[in-house]
Amino acid sequence: NAGVMQNPRHLVRRRGQEARLRCSPVKGHSHVYWYRQLPEEGLKFMVYLQKENIIDESGMPKERFSAEFPKEGPSILRIQQVVRGDSAAYFCASSPRSITGETQYFGPGTRLLVL
Amino acid sequence: DAKTTQPNSMESNEEEPVHLPCNHSTISGTDYIHWYRQLPSQGPEYVIHGLTSNVNNRMASLAIAEDRKSSTLILHRATLRDAAVYYCILLKAAGNKLTFGGGTRVLVKP
Secondary structure (H helix, E strand, C coil): CCCCEEECCEEEECCCCCEEEEEECCCCCCEEEEEEECCCCCEEEEEEEECCEEEECCCCCCCCEEEECCCCCCEEEEECCCCHHHCEEEEEEEECCCCCCCCCEECCCEEEEEC | CCCCECCCEEEEECCCCEEEEEECCCCCCCCEEEEEEECCCCCCEEEEEECCCCEECCCCEEEECCCCCEEEEEECCCCHHHCEEEEEEEECCCCCCCCCCCCEEEEEEC
């Protein structure tokens, strides 16, 4: 039973380029969450998506960042015109349904380095 | 949002129990208490959760105070693989957003 998969595991971009991070949730899970962990800091919530819908994007910067979870295929976190401050580990998590107490299953993360 | 307070770090010897405290004095009646841990260079991993009663699973036990203002995660026999940052998180009834604090860094000595 495959867990949450994220790719790439490591991504290097130069300032101004675009970064695309992919997340395949656990099979059957329809809820996806993205978190960001800056160096030496705790994880911060970014966005919560259900298939084809953004439920809560309160933690996502208003500019340059976008997320989607299409009907078919993985969830994508897109960062346009990256800056050095975007360097971080980005973790995706999934859960089977949106009820309190539901466990979130995390992927191994994508480590983004902006040069 | 209700906040949690945890010690920054704790040390334990291998094969000994570890008791990780968490204070959440402003917890509301519908907040669930969740524990996750993050091993070095990995994503967080669910450990256990509870509402009012103590809970046990294969990884750990969760003891919840009667007034719910504090809880303790118990690792019964620490192994070197239990070295991680442990996060105590309150999850509101209305949402699934996990709010991670600083957590407790557990060091297990052989």
